[in-house]
Amino acid sequence: MDKPEFGHLIEKKLSSTELFKGRLLHAFRDEVRLPNGAAATREYVVHPGAVMVVPLLEDADGQLQVVLERQFRYPVGQVMVEFPAGKLDAGEACFACAQRELLEETGFSASQWAHAGVLHPLVAYSTEFIDIWFARGLQAGPRKLDEGEFLDVFTATPAALFDWCRQGLVTDGKTLTAALWLQNVMSGNWALDWQDVV
Known part of the structure; x- marks a missing residue:
């Protein structure tokens, strides 16, 4: 620009x-x-930068679910609903960070990934960027939370997530952005280039 x-x-x-x-x-x-x-x-x-993952999961009935987290965020003093996310380690590539964070926080690994875009959440006072990834073909496994990290993992329908956003129950900026992406992907307005990952 x-x-x-x-x-x-x-x-x-x-x-x-x-x-x-x-x-x-x-x-x-x-x-x-x-x-x-x-x-x-x-x-x-x-800020070193971060990633966020929008994990897509089909339930036993074939209905699409998203994997979300509940985590207490000290600066705002609230338990927030968020997509899995985390900061880049020194020298770490964004995709490697996305894979690592998804596994560490949720226990899921994914066989297909798509890069959606980049979010700059705090342009007035921070260099932070958040790389946005979608993941599907999820396989469950054990979580590997960082020392001192406490969060709940749960699933919800996209419709429920969109409703929580509308009601103001989800206020995390990156999750609101991801919900916008998800809504446009589901409607066919925005395409994702899915890649198989071995």
Whole structure:
């Protein structure tokens, strides 16, 4: 999107100061030159990036189900309904991370995968991106949760998920985005390029 016709919107970095470095977050304050020549300050967090998986499962009656999680999220003080997701390890490819997170959090492995797109959830103050993957041909196995990770895995129909989104019961931004993708895939408006994975 950084095309020549958008040059009048670009801000230029003048200086950068590190504010905080933790295990997950790395915060900076930059001085920038605005398009009109004035100076401004931008504070933001550098994030390694993450993946989210939309696991599709057929129940015993052949009805489509999605695999979801319930997890307490400390910053908002709530148990949230989410799709499986997790951050990239250093040097890890997005697809490898998607496979790892699906297995670790849900116990499922998948024989078919499709890359849907990329989500930037916090563009005003973070570099974070979330790579969106769909998975099907699920095979159940044991979960391998990280130390200190507690979550419930459950299934629901897409219709139930869409209704929870409409009612405001699902408010996690990445899960709302995934629900939009799922709705458009199911309606035939958006296509996925499924790949077999051995």
